[in-house]
Amino acid sequence: MHQVEIATTQQALLDAPQMTLNMGPQHPSTHGVLRVILKLDGETVIDLDCDIGYLHRGMEKIAENRMYAMIAPYWDRLDYIAAVSNGLVWVETVEQMMGLDVPKRAHYLRTILTELNRIASHLLWLGTHALDIGAVTILLWAFREREEILKIFERQFGARLTCHAWRVGGMPNDAYDGFASDVVRFTDNFPNRLDEYETVLNENRIWLSRTVGVGVISGEDAIAIGLSGPALRGSGVAWDIRKSRPYAAYADMDFEVPLGENGDTYDRYLVRMEEMRQSLRIIKQAIANLPDGPVNAKVPKLIKPPVGDYYHSIEGPKGEIGCYLVSDGTQQPWRMRVRPPCFINLQALKKLSIGHLVADVVAIIGTLDIVLGEIDR
């Protein structure tokens, strides 16, 4: 079943210079219920195998028995940290299959809130990554900023984490009164906070020794494995779906894509910190140029996309999240397949960890930014 051979005889156990270690599903640093089986020589990792499936809830199967509008809340529960982005994939897939024309205001609001969600997701990543490496304070600070974003989500959508943000054709409600002022207040405060995090971490010799040169992957290997998102950009590959296949209002936005050089943990850290700043830039532009108008397109009473299949993906905080939808003309999809960025990114774990020490494995899992909800679906 597993690729790691587990020694079973007494003699083999005594003779083996290697030790099999189980970083079990209950572990504070695996960001969910991930089981990693390590084969160690002293402290060095020689082999690694991931055992996933502890959070499998059968979402793709559930989706085959639900109507299109009812599937949207399930997408929030995939990558529960980036619920707003996930919801966006689904509604955009359905809208594009049906050829609906979503109004501009809805696109702009989607952009703003999705970028806020990207910041929230990266803040959680930063907090947990720093926590695993030992700087506990950053976690609490990052969650304080996240709290501000979640308050905005609560006032806009009604829920903080699993928002059920979008509906097919637009949004359920227009921006609430005070949305613009809340967002502007957030964008005013946030750069200082980012500077605070960077003061504590960026040049800290302990942080540098824990992250520089740890978990290196080259650009070619990254593309070969299928990495996406900051894990790919940290290795210097210039690929961002917001730029190459713009969706929502990204075509109108002016922003840059940070790229790393060495493909190590430190570069991915810097890439994500810079991405937060660029997201802030996008939010400022969008809120300044927010057009008026309706927030909903005309949607037929029953959502029945035409027969056929369609794949649409967006740049989520973790990478390219996509939806492959096969419709058979009825109110329920024939097949819905999620392209999970974390699942594909996790495949790089073995390549990244072999040769490093046990303490580095924790840092590498953190840098890949995995959420088990998406890996196991």
Place this chain on the structure above:
Amino acid sequence: MLAFLAAPNIINDLLLKFFSEQMVNYVIWPFIQVGAVVTITAGWVAYATYLERKISAFIQARLGPMRVGPWGLLQPIADGLKLLVKEDFIPENADRWVFFVAPYIAVVAAFVVMAVVPFGPDWAVITDVNIGVLFVLAVSSVGVLALILAGWSSNSKYALLGALRSSAQMVSYEVSMGLAIIGALMFARTLSLSGIVNAQGSDSIWFLLYQPIGFVIFLISGIAENNRAPFDLPEAESELVAGFHTEYSGFRWSLFFMAEYAAMVVVTAVATTLYLGGWYFPFVYRLTEAKGYHTAYVVISLIVFLAKAGLLLYLYFWLRWTLPRFRYDQLMDLGWKWMLPAALVNIVVSALGVGTLQGLDGWRGIDTIRSVTSGLGLTPTGKAIAIGFGVGNLFLTAAILSLINWRSRDFNLKKQRSKIRLVDLPKGKPAVTPVASSDIVSEARP
């Protein structure tokens, strides 16, 4: 207030009525002192946990314990009670008697050192042993034994490996800790801790000024000895469990916890004694003892000592909640390749300094040494020379350490970082709506 200050005299008179003077001086007072010190230390340890929670909360923009008692002040008591009533389980096939004994060894090793630490003059120190420093180093090393016993007796692969790692770490840093002290001893000319404080007091100087590097090495080694961040890898992640005290629960675990905090208090107390002048504070003697207020003198000195040790304790908390932790190999690297050479260089330079002072004394009318009765009493000229050596030591150590570690990868990390490139990629066209293709899906329901 004044009555409290007169209390020891009253108690002394009372006791002398019932017991002989020898009995009172050598048996009863020490018992009272020991009781007081143990109580105070235990209370200090308990409230150190409270302070840690509060300080960490303030650093993290939170409030910390607030519910139990006003401002959460009764939290340590609540924690203690909770731990007492927890289930006490022993792992299967564990070595029972070793398992029982290990926490007690840890606590004893940490608390016994309090017997020689000079909290104040006269009756505020339980006993002033001639070889105080040696005693401190020796007894605190016994704590390592407790670690190994705990890891071994837990009958768990992970606990054992964590314990071995932890003990290797502690042993490495003990070497540099011991060597760092030698510099201060050259100026104190005695191993007795009270004598060291007197040496600083009679000269009105802190040995910190003569031995900045020694102080830093001692503190860093002390933090590593206590398994506190940033050196807490054996405790925090060691083989993914809590290291040597994984299998301990309830009161036994709280003993390890108390031992850790008591060891912290020991290191801060010894650092205060050796480098920060102990209970000495300028003008206190003149204002109290010289005027005959003996008890007030002792009490104020006690408060001064606790304040200084408290500042160092704050440093512990501050470091833990700011810095990430070292990986194990980096930790050992630091201990052997940075701390040890620095400590050795410190000894050499301090010896050169003392030698210079002794040589210059009386040469061409320069007076450097005033007296050698309580420590190396120096004239202002002598003090200036000694401080000069201390500062020069900093730069010399910097040079030698960079020479030793010039090939180390970690040494040059900062320069490796170049700015992340910001790339403006060409924008594609927005995704277009598709044309329904009915030929691809062949197994769809009709």
Place this chain on the structure above:
Amino acid sequence: MPLVPVPKPTLVHKLKRFFMVDLLKGLGLTLKFNVGALTDRDSVAGKGIYTEQYPKVRPDVAPRFHGAPRLNMDPETHDTLCIACNLCALACPEDCIDVIPMDVEVVVAGKPRRKKVLDEFIFDTSRCMFCALCQEACPTYCLELTQDFELATYSRAGFVWNREMLEQGRETVKYES
């Protein structure tokens, strides 16, 4: 194993490295926070304490919050607004709603008619994912998700709410501080 070319460090860099300037910067920031926790009042933009001491302090819940469900009543007639159309049950992805109608006799314009009204309304909050699709489906604004988020009970049966509970709502136990 150095993976990038390592340039020669300058003297300033070596001194900064020795005097631990990078660590001291981080330590300075945390000290500012420590002091700020005691002095700064601004917790959003400044360094003040961010804690909201729940349950002593009730949190600010947004008006749109998806909380506990409630069946609204007509303010004048004190009759339920529910018309037993079953749209909420059909909209629910989790099948937590059970609308049980009954027929009553009414007289409309002199003629006796049978009208469907609500008999019993079962809402299983343990299966609910608070997506608010039911709230959106309701044509009469009867079913509403309120701001109540304290839904804990001591038994599984306590999660299944009937019409009475939905109409009257639950009393939040006021915390005696």
